[in-house]
Amino acid sequence: MLGAIWSLLNPVVFLAVFTFVAKVLGAAVDDYPVFLLSGLLSWNLFSVSLSTGAQSVVANANLVKKVYFPREILPLATVGVALVDFVLQSMVYLAFLIVIRYGFVLGSIWLYPLAFVALSLLTVAVTFWVSSMNVRYRDLQHLIGLALLVWFWLTPIVYAAGKTHEKIVTGHRLGSLFWRIYLLNPTAWIVFGFQRALYHSPDANAVLAPFTTAQLGVGLCVVIVILLALLYATWRIFFGLSGDFAEEL
Amino acid sequence: MSIAIEIAGVSKRFRMYREKPSSLKQRILSGRVRAEDFWALRDVSFDVAEGEFFALIGQNGSGKSTLLKVIAGILRPSEGVVRQRGRIAGLLELGAGFHPELTGRENVYLNAAFLGLSHRKTDAVYDDIVEFAELREFMDTAVKFYSSGMLVRLGFACAVHVDPEVILIDEVLAVGDEAFQARCLDRVRTFQKEGRTIVLVTHALDMARQLCDRAAMLDHGVIHAIGGPDQVVREMRRTISKHDLEFAREEGSREIEILGGSLHRGADPLAGALAPGECVTLQVDLKANEPVDDPVVSFALHDGANNFVFGSDTAQHGLALGRVDGKRRVRFQLGPVPFTGGQYWVTVGVHSRDNQRVYHVQDQRYSFEVRQTEGRRDQTYVPVTVGVEEL
Numbered sequence: 001m002l003g004a005i006w007s008l009l010n011p012v013v014f015l016a017v018f019t020f021v022a023k024v025l026g027a028a029v030d031d032y033p034v035f036l037l038s039g040l041l042s043w044n045l046f047s048v049s050l051s052t053g054a055q056s057v058v059a060n061a062n063l064v065k066k067v068y069f070p071r072e073i074l075p076l077a078t079v080g081v082a083l084v085d086f087v088l089q090s091m092v093y094l095a096f097l098i099v100i101r102y103g104f105v106l107g108s109i110w111l112y113p114l115a116f117v118a119l120s121l122l123t124v125a126v127t128f129w130v131s132s133m134n135v136r137y138r139d140l141q142h143l144i145g146l147a148l149l150v151w152f153w154l155t156p157i158v159y160a161a162g163k164t165h166e167k168i169v170t171g172h173r174l175g176s177l178f179w180r181i182y183l184l185n186p187t188a189w190i191v192f193g194f195q196r197a198l199y200h201s202p203d204a205n206a207v208l209a210p211f212t213t214a215q216l217g218v219g220l221c222v223v224i225v226i227l228l229a230l231l232y233a234t235w236r237i238f239f240g241l242s243g244d245f246a247e248e249l
Numbered sequence: 250m251s252i253a254i255e256i257a258g259v260s261k262r263f264r265m266y267r268e269k270p271s272s273l274k275q276r277i278l279s280g281r282v283r284a285e286d287f288w289a290l291r292d293v294s295f296d297v298a299e300g301e302f303f304a305l306i307g308q309n310g311s312g313k314s315t316l317l318k319v320i321a322g323i324l325r326p327s328e329g330v331v332r333q334r335g336r337i338a339g340l341l342e343l344g345a346g347f348h349p350e351l352t353g354r355e356n357v358y359l360n361a362a363f364l365g366l367s368h369r370k371t372d373a374v375y376d377d378i379v380e381f382a383e384l385r386e387f388m389d390t391a392v393k394f395y396s397s398g399m400l401v402r403l404g405f406a407c408a409v410h411v412d413p414e415v416i417l418i419d420e421v422l423a424v425g426d427e428a429f430q431a432r433c434l435d436r437v438r439t440f441q442k443e444g445r446t447i448v449l450v451t452h453a454l455d456m457a458r459q460l461c462d463r464a465a466m467l468d469h470g471v472i473h474a475i476g477g478p479d480q481v482v483r484e485m486r487r488t489i490s491k492h493d494l495e496f497a498r499e500e501g502s503r504e505i506e507i508l509g510g511s512l513h514r515g516a517d518p519l520a521g522a523l524a525p526g527e528c529v530t531l532q533v534d535l536k537a538n539e540p541v542d543d544p545v546v547s548f549a550l551h552d553g554a555n556n557f558v559f560g561s562d563t564a565q566h567g568l569a570l571g572r573v574d575g576k577r578r579v580r581f582q583l584g585p586v587p588f589t590g591g592q593y594w595v596t597v598g599v600h601s602r603d604n605q606r607v608y609h610v611q612d613q614r615y616s617f618e619v620r621q622t623e624g625r626r627d628q629t630y631v632p633v634t635v636g637v638e639e640l
């Protein structure tokens with residue numbers, strides 16, 4: 001119960017702070033809190049699952065060594081907890097959209113479930129991988145912290161993908177190559193999807209990634225297919241390693 | 250009868266790393282890792298039938314716990330497969346499946362969940378569990394404050410109340426007090442009557458002999474003996490007594506000690522199996538630690554199924570040893586042995602003439618084998634001479 005309150009408080013504080021900041025200091029993006037939270041909540045799910053999921057097997061060494069149970073429960077449980085948080089926080093966020101009369105646009109909201117499926121697949125797949133690898137290599141959890149930091153800035157959460165795109169492509173000789181590499185990042189596509197689904201301020205087309213709703217729909221479907229393959233691969237890795245957890249710990 | 254656990258060619262290898270790379274950094278810096286293989290189990294194969302009470306014995310480090318963990322699915326065999334049917338409950342280690350920070354009550358639900366029981370089904374057996382564990386007033390205390398005896402009680406109570414088809418018990422039971430152990434064994438016996446399967450690791454050899462249907466002895470990861478518990482326990486005693494004389498059952502006040510017994514064929518130590526009808530000599534060496542008047546030396550023979558077959562003593566044959574101080578050698582010369590094929594176990598003892606004082610007994614320490622005559626089903630051997638005459 002207390003945990004639920006904390007996780008509800010998190011987006012409330014974020015919304016309050018950034019509403020204030022945007023009002024007082026001004027922001028390059030209209031309705032900045034709406035924009036920020038649309039991507040940030042999904043990132044929170046991903047990063048919390050990864051950093052706690054990495055420990056999930058190691059932290060339960062006592063159980064793994066002594067009792068039989070399906071080992072995949074451990075990483076799945078961490079993702080489950082993070083998912084509950086995500087749902088609670090999203091409810092606060094959606095309530096906020098209603099309260100400030102921001103509203104929804106039917107033409108793009110259907111991207112939301114698609115992005116959510118991609119997000120869940122990616123989170124489960126990567127959490128499987130890190131939780132099993134961390135059994136053998138205990139310093140992986142530190143590397144994950146660093147990797148998440150870099151990954152965060154490679155994902156257009158706090159900055160506007162559209163404006164960044166314009167800057168790189170026009171401002172640099174190899175700009176369009178960089179942009180293509182940037183698009184290899186699955187979290188970028190997931191965040192594109194969430195943002196397009198929820199953010200529709202007047203200059204949305206300048207702020208958001210330079211794709212139409214339909215293009216993003218197709219893109220997310222491709223990402224989902226790739227992530228299904230990734231999930232299968234990490235699931236196999238997890239099962240390959242999980243038989244030896246009891247003696248590695 | 251159908252098979253509850255099938256163990257087929259199971260080997261378990263542990264990697265013993267000199268320096269185990271436990272971080273990516275080390276792994277990258279040190280290149281190839283040196284590891285040595287240690288085989289805790291080697292090509293173990295046997296079946297446990299449904300409803301069987303199976304004992305697993307063996308010296309420390311022989312692989313008993315490893316085998317139980319492989320059966321339970323905690324460890325994966327390096328080679329071979331284990332197939333089991335039904336829900337397996339295990340009492341493998343003290344406090345296994347308990348979270349130290351949670352209360353007894355929460356842990357009962359946790360433990361039951363590990364054994365595949367729903368919350369509602371756990372509600373139904375919760376009171377029985379608490380009752381059996383006799384921990385009613387401690388159920389809201391964190392398990393980390395429990396004594397080891399309390400942990401075993403709760404663990405056993407959970408394991409037997411979740412309706413498992415198979416229960417695996419490692420030596421943990423030895424931690425509980427005797428009254429609780431007796432109750433556990435009682436419960437295990439009811440279990441067996443209900444047609445459930447039990448695999449028990451124990452050091453209490455006599456208990457194994459009395460309770461179990463079948464036993465296997467592990468030695469350095471290999472099945473050294475398997476079969477009736479009497480035979481396996483005896484094999485265990487014999488193996489152990491080679492390393493550790495304390496272990497074979499011996500008792501007595503030791504005013505006179507048995508230095509050793511041995512079997513001879515004629516003047517030579519017995520080698521190989523006897524043929525039915527051969528003669529054998531049992532020789533017992535004694536040493537008096539203080540002068541003793543008129544002791545009696547006796548022996549008994551048991552067959553492979555632990556049936557008493559024959560015994561005798563010096564008094565019966567009119568031999569008085571008189572006042573014994575120092576060492577003596579007593580010889581029993583047995584006439585043509587009437588036994589048919591099998592292993593025979595020899596118990597030797599020294600006691601007072603009225604049997605009130607036992608100076609020293611070595612229980613089934615020595616043995617000899619009688620060859621089975623090919624294709625015969627004789628119960629006993631009777632020397633026969635044949636003749637024929639014209640009428």
Ligand SMILES: Nc1ncnc2c1ncn2[C@@H]1O[C@H](COP(=O)(O)OP(=O)(O)O)[C@@H](O)[C@H]1O
Nearest residue numbers: 247263289307308309310311312313314315316
């Ligand atoms: N996780 C492990 N890593 C390496 N060696 C182990 C491990 N577990 C057990 N062993 C070794 O395997 C052997 C058998 O152990 P165990 O099954 O516990 O024997 P027992 O229960 O018969 O005393 C021992 O030599 C022990 O040191």
Ligand SMILES: [Mg+2]
Nearest residue numbers: 313314315419
């Ligand atoms: Mg053991």
